[in-house]
Amino acid sequence: MGTQTRWLGARATAIRVGSDWNCYESTTTTRTRRSFSLCCRWSPLTTLASSMPYEKELAAAKKAATLAARLCQKVQKALLQSDVHSKSDKSPVTVADYGSQVLVSLILERELPSELFSLVAEEDSGDLRKESGQDTLKCITELVNNTLANEGSHSFSTLTTDDVLKAIDNGKSEGGPVGRHWVLDPIDGTKGFVRGDQYAIALALLHEGKVVLGVLACPNLPLATIGRNQQNSSSNEVGCVFFAKVGDGTYMQALDGSTQTRVNVSAVDNPEEASFFESYEAAHSSHDLSSTIAEKLGVKAPPVRIDSQAKYGALSRGDGAIYLRFPHKGYREKIWDHAAGCIVVSEAGGIVSDAAGNPLDFSKGKFLDVDTGIIVTNQNLMPSLLRAVKESLNEKASSL
Numbered sequence: 001m002g003t004q005t006r007w008l009g010a011r012a013t014a015i016r017v018g019s020d021w022n023c024y025e026s027t028t029t030t031r032t033r034r035s036f037s038l039c040c041r042w043s044p045l046t047t048l049a050s051s052m053p054y055e056k057e058l059a060a061a062k063k064a065a066t067l068a069a070r071l072c073q074k075v076q077k078a079l080l081q082s083d084v085h086s087k088s089d090k091s092p093v094t095v096a097d098y099g100s101q102v103l104v105s106l107i108l109e110r111e112l113p114s115e116l117f118s119l120v121a122e123e124d125s126g127d128l129r130k131e132s133g134q135d136t137l138k139c140i141t142e143l144v145n146n147t148l149a150n151e152g153s154h155s156f157s158t159l160t161t162d163d164v165l166k167a168i169d170n171g172k173s174e175g176g177p178v179g180r181h182w183v184l185d186p187i188d189g190t191k192g193f194v195r196g197d198q199y200a201i202a203l204a205l206l207h208e209g210k211v212v213l214g215v216l217a218c219p220n221l222p223l224a225t226i227g228r229n230q231q232n233s234s235s236n237e238v239g240c241v242f243f244a245k246v247g248d249g250t251y252m253q254a255l256d257g258s259t260q261t262r263v264n265v266s267a268v269d270n271p272e273e274a275s276f277f278e279s280y281e282a283a284h285s286s287h288d289l290s291s292t293i294a295e296k297l298g299v300k301a302p303p304v305r306i307d308s309q310a311k312y313g314a315l316s317r318g319d320g321a322i323y324l325r326f327p328h329k330g331y332r333e334k335i336w337d338h339a340a341g342c343i344v345v346s347e348a349g350g351i352v353s354d355a356a357g358n359p360l361d362f363s364k365g366k367f368l369d370v371d372t373g374i375i376v377t378n379q380n381l382m383p384s385l386l387r388a389v390k391e392s393l394n395e396k397a398s399s400l
């Protein structure tokens with residue numbers, strides 16, 4: 001099928017590529033692509049479905065994150081200490097972090113060919129371009145080629161090391177308030193990944209500074225539940241994908257592709273019945289402060305500590321009702337550590353805010369300017385949680 005064009009008036013053009021109609025709005029300064037749904041009166045129903053807002057983008061993001069998760073699973077199984085390299089900030093980074101970023105970058109570009117592609121991602125190719133990085137680069141290239149071949153992605157010819165470097169460097173975008181930007185943490189919770197614990201492939205799309213879709217692939221997260229009720233669960237199956245797009249709710253399915261189920265945050269309104277998540281690593285979030293807040297609020301259960309945005313996924317399906325994150329002074333949160341988790345929780349009915357109750361602002365580039373910390377809970381508990389946070393922070397400040 002060829003490309004067809006229809007003029008919709010002075011400012012808009014609908015272009016059909018294959019079976020999809022897309023709407024392009026022209027202004028004097030920009031030409032932005034918009035999803036095209038009910039206004040497309042001549043579209044057949046099948047076309048209408050595929051042009052629902054962000055539908056194609058969500059399908060591409062799920063495909064990319066799932067394939068990246070396969071690669072990560074393979075590496076985590078085989079992980080030996082010698083596979084762990086050190087970035088300049090000394091955090092462990094493995095071939096899987098890079099490999100995951102390559103796959104997501106290639107798949108998004110391949111699946112959404114008409115997009116102006118912008119990706120804000122955690123890894124860069126600097127270390128791999130050095131003499132000392134050549135063996136790692138070869139290893140990543142082989143890993144990505146094997147993953148693509150095993151998953152039957154015949155549409156990719158064998159990648160060279162240069163293709164791999166280019167795909168990694170696709171992630172150099174700075175983001176910002178204008179246009180569309182994909183946001184990727186190829187392995188969120190690298191320390192958990194290296195430890196054999198929880199991690200996530202976290203992918204989100206920003207449109208005009210707002211998160212409009214998010215996918216969290218959590219290869220080690222139990223399908224049933226984690227935390228307080230885990231011991232009652234009958235299934236040992238692990239591997240979940242959470243996904244959400246704006247206005248459409250949050251869904252979860254097994255990483256191996258079971259039917260999707262809609263999920264909702266816990267409706268608990270009594271803090272005594274609530275449990276809370278926090279970072280596994282005390283260096284990433286003050287466990288002391290969380291425990292003061294939880295005590296003030298009346299939470300009885302001990303904290304559930306898991307790595308990565310798997311915390312947002314677990315909270316979106318009601319495994320726990322609260323997530324507290326208080327990084328130590330001077331740390332600046334990155335958008336890729338929260339964008340996907342944020343929409344997964346908010347579309348499931350939860351609230352994500354900074355410690356002062358302000359929504360997170362993803363429009364400022366790579367960093368989030370958060371006031372003190374990030375708190376997540378349901379609508380019922382948020383007012384009392386905000387009070388407990390405020391009191392605890394005041395007490396902490398006056399004790400210094």
Ligand SMILES: Nc1ncnc2c1ncn2[C@@H]1O[C@H](COP(=O)(O)OS(=O)(=O)O)[C@@H](OP(=O)(O)O)[C@H]1O
Pocket residue numbers: 091122185187188189190191192278279280281282283284285306307308309327328331334337
């Ligand atoms: N000092 C400090 N303070 C706060 N946060 C930090 C800090 N250092 C790192 N990070 C970021 O934390 C990401 C890991 O997520 P979590 O903190 O939720 O998980 S963990 O339990 O601590 O592993 C982790 O994500 P990845 O780097 O993708 O693993 C970091 O972006």
Ligand SMILES: [Mg+2]
Pocket residue numbers: 185187188189336337
């Ligand atoms: Mg991260």
